[in-house]
Amino acid sequence: MCSASRILALIASAGLSLAALRAADLRICADPNNLPFSNQQQQGFDNQIAKLIAADLGKGVTYVWAPERGESFVRKTLLARRCDVLMGVPSAYRDALTSEPYYRSTYVFLWRRDRNLQIRSLNDPALHKLRIGVHVVSDDASNLPPAQALANRGLFRNMVPYSIYGDQSKPNPPATLIDAVAQGKLDLAIAWGPLAGFFAQREAAPLAMVPVSPQVDRPFLPFTFSLSIGVRPSDKNLLRSINRALEHHRNEIHKILESYGVPLLDADLRAGNRPSRY
Amino acid sequence: MKRDSVLLLAVVLVALVSLAGCSGMRGDPKLEAAGTQNVPGAQSDIHVVSPVSSGQWLTPEGDLAGTRFSTLDQINTGNVKNLHVVNEMTTGIPHGHEGGPLVVNSTMYVVTPYPNILIALDLSQPHGPVKWKFDPHADPRAVGVACCDVVNRGASYGDGKIVYTTLDDQTIAVDANSGKEVWRTKVGDPNLGETITSAPLIVKNHVYVGNAGGELGVRGKMVALDLGSGKEVWRAYNTGPDKDVLIGSDFKPFYKKDQGKDLGAATWPPDQWKLGGSTIWGWITYDPELNQIYYGTGNPGAWNPDLRPGDNKWSLSVIARDPDTGQAKWAYQFTPHDEWDYDEIMENIAVDMNWHGQPRKLLIHPARNGFVFVLDRQSGELLSAEIFEKSTNWASGYDLHTGLPHKVPEKATHQGKITENICPSSTGGKEFVPSSLSPRTGLLYIPAHNTCMNYQALQANYISGTPYLGASVKMFPGPGGFQGELVAWDVKNAKPAWSVKEEKFPVYSGVLSTAGDVVFYGTMDGWFKAVDARTGAPLWQYKTASGIIGNPMTFTGPDGKQYVAVYAGIGGWMGAVAFPSLSTDDPYAALGVVGAMKEIKNYSAPGGMLYVFGL
Numbered sequence: 001m002c003s004a005s006r007i008l009a010l011i012a013s014a015g016l017s018l019a020a021l022r023a024a025d026l027r028i029c030a031d032p033n034n035l036p037f038s039n040q041q042q043q044g045f046d047n048q049i050a051k052l053i054a055a056d057l058g059k060g061v062t063y064v065w066a067p068e069r070g071e072s073f074v075r076k077t078l079l080a081r082r083c084d085v086l087m088g089v090p091s092a093y094r095d096a097l098t099s100e101p102y103y104r105s106t107y108v109f110l111w112r113r114d115r116n117l118q119i120r121s122l123n124d125p126a127l128h129k130l131r132i133g134v135h136v137v138s139d140d141a142s143n144l145p146p147a148q149a150l151a152n153r154g155l156f157r158n159m160v161p162y163s164i165y166g167d168q169s170k171p172n173p174p175a176t177l178i179d180a181v182a183q184g185k186l187d188l189a190i191a192w193g194p195l196a197g198f199f200a201q202r203e204a205a206p207l208a209m210v211p212v213s214p215q216v217d218r219p220f221l222p223f224t225f226s227l228s229i230g231v232r233p234s235d236k237n238l239l240r241s242i243n244r245a246l247e248h249h250r251n252e253i254h255k256i257l258e259s260y261g262v263p264l265l266d267a268d269l270r271a272g273n274r275p276s277r278y
Numbered sequence: 279m280k281r282d283s284v285l286l287l288a289v290v291l292v293a294l295v296s297l298a299g300c301s302g303m304r305g306d307p308k309l310e311a312a313g314t315q316n317v318p319g320a321q322s323d324i325h326v327v328s329p330v331s332s333g334q335w336l337t338p339e340g341d342l343a344g345t346r347f348s349t350l351d352q353i354n355t356g357n358v359k360n361l362h363v364v365n366e367m368t369t370g371i372p373h374g375h376e377g378g379p380l381v382v383n384s385t386m387y388v389v390t391p392y393p394n395i396l397i398a399l400d401l402s403q404p405h406g407p408v409k410w411k412f413d414p415h416a417d418p419r420a421v422g423v424a425c426c427d428v429v430n431r432g433a434s435y436g437d438g439k440i441v442y443t444t445l446d447d448q449t450i451a452v453d454a455n456s457g458k459e460v461w462r463t464k465v466g467d468p469n470l471g472e473t474i475t476s477a478p479l480i481v482k483n484h485v486y487v488g489n490a491g492g493e494l495g496v497r498g499k500m501v502a503l504d505l506g507s508g509k510e511v512w513r514a515y516n517t518g519p520d521k522d523v524l525i526g527s528d529f530k531p532f533y534k535k536d537q538g539k540d541l542g543a544a545t546w547p548p549d550q551w552k553l554g555g556s557t558i559w560g561w562i563t564y565d566p567e568l569n570q571i572y573y574g575t576g577n578p579g580a581w582n583p584d585l586r587p588g589d590n591k592w593s594l595s596v597i598a599r600d601p602d603t604g605q606a607k608w609a610y611q612f613t614p615h616d617e618w619d620y621d622e623i624m625e626n627i628a629v630d631m632n633w634h635g636q637p638r639k640l641l642i643h644p645a646r647n648g649f650v651f652v653l654d655r656q657s658g659e660l661l662s663a664e665i666f667e668k669s670t671n672w673a674s675g676y677d678l679h680t681g682l683p684h685k686v687p688e689k690a691t692h693q694g695k696i697t698e699n700i701c702p703s704s705t706g707g708k709e710f711v712p713s714s715l716s717p718r719t720g721l722l723y724i725p726a727h728n729t730c731m732n733y734q735a736l737q738a739n740y741i742s743g744t745p746y747l748g749a750s751v752k753m754f755p756g757p758g759g760f761q762g763e764l765v766a767w768d769v770k771n772a773k774p775a776w777s778v779k780e781e782k783f784p785v786y787s788g789v790l791s792t793a794g795d796v797v798f799y800g801t802m803d804g805w806f807k808a809v810d811a812r813t814g815a816p817l818w819q820y821k822t823a824s825g826i827i828g829n830p831m832t833f834t835g836p837d838g839k840q841y842v843a844v845y846a847g848i849g850g851w852m853g854a855v856a857f858p859s860l861s862t863d864d865p866y867a868a869l870g871v872v873g874a875m876k877e878i879k880n881y882s883a884p885g886g887m888l889y890v891f892g893l
Binding site: 031034036037038046066067068072073075076079080081088089090091092093094095135136137138139140141142143144145147148151152156157159160161163164165167168169174192194195219220221222225227233 | 419422423425426467468469470471492493494495547548549550552553555579580581582584585587619691693694733736737738739740741742743744745746747748749750751859860861863864866867868869
């Protein structure tokens with residue numbers, strides 16, 4: 001009798017805490033100034049996708065705004081328990097547990113249409129005659145694939161580096177690279193597809209955009225990546241719920257990404273295909 | 279009225295005492311009053327070029343020339359075993375406590391890590407109660423920009439003001455008596471990735487400040503401010519054309535490799551110098567004999583060497599400047615074309631000493647890259663470069679005729695290439711923590727690391743929504759069964775005299791030596807230690823509450839007794855592995871240091887403490 005009531009009480013309290021957990025918002029760490037991914041006005045595609053996922057879990061979204069700076073970002077946010085979820089984590093990322101990919105995109109060549117370029121490949125000899133803008137990272141032993149590919153080909157005199165961090169006092173600092181193409185300061189940019197696709201839509205001059213080929217440059221430099229939602233390595237249950245929610249909303253996610261001009265690979269997600277992880 | 283005349287009398291008396299303290303050097307009487315150039319027991323051919331600490335401690339290094347030596351000798355090899363805690367205070371901040379206190383008259387000043395509170399402690403009262411605290415209200419957005427913990431390396435005293443810097447790039451002067459702000463000047467912008475973690479140096483009527491943020495593509499620079507008003511007097515960048523670097527007709531580098539026009543731009547691919555790092559987050563020293571300041575510069579950006587063929591000047595260099603005009607006098611690049619993140623922001627100690635029998639004006643730089651450099655500080659000539667941390671293997675030595683290292687080709691790094699067993703690791707044969715030079719022993723006491731690294735296979739990484747595959751760096755203890763070492767370096771003979779090995783962790787604290795022939799340093803597992811300056815024999819140790827990455831100092835209290843003080847509080851780049859938020863599951867985390875530091879959690883938890891020891 002006593003033990004039965006104790007079990008009942010346990011069940012009740014477990015149910016209550018479960019309910020409390022349900023009701024609590026999904027806490028997401030995100031950059032406050034980084035369209036098309038996220039911003040403080042929640043105008044990014046990751047903001048929209050996060051809302052979909054949270055709603056599927058019966059939760060709202062609470063943002064912890066954290067400008068994303070280098071290697072320590074995940075440690076200072078997710079692993080420091082300031083939030084439970086990160087959007088847009090590479091699917092193969094090691095420091096977080098990553099969901100099934102929710103999109104796969106590619107680095108792209110980007111130029112003003114009136115330049116009449118026909119760049120398809122990193123091996124195009126025309127690259128030797130162009131001013132080519134690329135984003136660079138300072139704080140890693142390696143670098144973003146376009147910068148590395150140009151360096152590997154000795155195209156240093158062609159490369160115009162733009163810090164991916166940029167000036168945080170201005171809106172969407174990585175956009176400077178795409179703006180420079182539109183303004184004619186560069187002949188060509190090689191940029192991550194979501195950035196190029198989104199900002200190209202907003203430029204006055206029409207821009208052409210072509211996926212980088214080869215997809216994997218020698219010796220091993222991939223230009224295509226799948227992106228996932230990241231949680232702490234211990235949050236396996238949360239990850240399962242997120243994976244289920246992603247399955248429920250593949251079509252809507254696809255529409256959102258398309259509306260932001262994101263070049264998508266494995267694009268037939270509506271048929272239920274998942275982007276590959278690597 | 280009566281009170282005013284008493285005050286006037288006091289001022290006159292203080293002025294007279296200050297003048298009486300002068301030891302015949304030209305320049306600012308306040309500086310002479312701070313120390314002495316008469317070092318009892320100094321070796322006959324060793325002359326300190328600037329008054330060393332002898333009771334007060336007014337600069338981050340105790341003096342302008344960077345010796346971290348004090349003439350105090352009440353605490354000596356015979357009685358140091360009786361040291362005990364006379365005062366302790368927590369800052370309540372669970373971050374790395376680098377740097378150390380100042381003592382001016384009967385007040386001690388400490389700067390905390392971010393939020394960068396300046397605390398004044400009244401040493402004339404029992405247990406040194408807080409006199410005042412100054413909160414600069416530093417911008418919290420700077421926290422997200424800092425590469426490696428939110429540290430601060432201390433303050434400087436001059437003209438009645440305590441001057442220090444905040445993480446969000448402000449330099450602030452606070453009235454030393456009242457704790458009221460006198461001026462503040464913004465010298466950088468966190469929006470561009472800049473932070474400031476270093477201590478400023480005050481020389482005559484100028485304050486010198488360098489920036490940090492080489493990891494985020496900023497441009498390294500030195501800024502001189504007017505001590506009275508905080509107004510900018512000059513600024514010199516470490517990359518770019520000569521006019522930005524303040525290189526003009528005064529510039530006479532010794533070696534061919536450092537001569538030529540606009541090398542700060544020409545030794546880079548076009549435009550790369552604009553994101554070229556080469557910041558100044560370490561120590562600045564001054565030499566009144568030649569009226570020159572010296573400082574070292576950090577790693578070139580981007581970190582990946584494939585992107586920047588060329589020497590990448592003026593990264594990893596020591597630069598000598600005229601402190602009044604900012605004009606460069608000479609420069610020497612220690613490591614052309616960095617492939618290992620060997621920042622050379624370490625201390626440059628100025629001392630006059632016999633070198634091969636001839637009196638020379640020396641500048642001594644124990645380097646991150648594992649070598650001790652001895653230069654002629656007048657000409658910039660390299661007199662010696664010898665390995666102080668045995669495992670060093672990226673270069674086999676230096677050519678004194680060209681000033682160039684003999685790089686070992688197998689230790690070169692490239693993206694996608696696996697390079698194993700590079701020593702030292704990026705954290706260096708020593709880190710930024712300053713060594714100490716005793717004019718009595720002629721030994722340089724170097725807080726050393728025996729840590730190596732592998733550049734390994736690629737892993738998925740991302741920044742601001744943009745994914746890529748990055749090289750991963752893994753660090754690990756070097757050969758020999760120890761990871762830290764206090765190396766007593768015989769400067770004249772360019773070889774180690776003795777060393778004290780620390781098994782578990784690198785020595786990540788500054789060093790203090792005294793006329794009592796005692797050398798003090800701390801360990802990352804929280805031992806504060808005293809050893810014999812001549813033999814290295816252990817004399818005393820005390821277990822502090824957290825790992826020590828601060829710099830010990832010594833002073834005379836208002837009671838006339840000698841004390842020793844040090845910050846404990848684990849953190850910083852390597853020490854951040856002790857933070858609960860940092861998992862030790864991944865040896866590649868924290869830019870690869872976790873591999874070398876995973877045990878630290880078992881030995882030290884974060885939490886800032888100030889300790890004062892007395893007999």
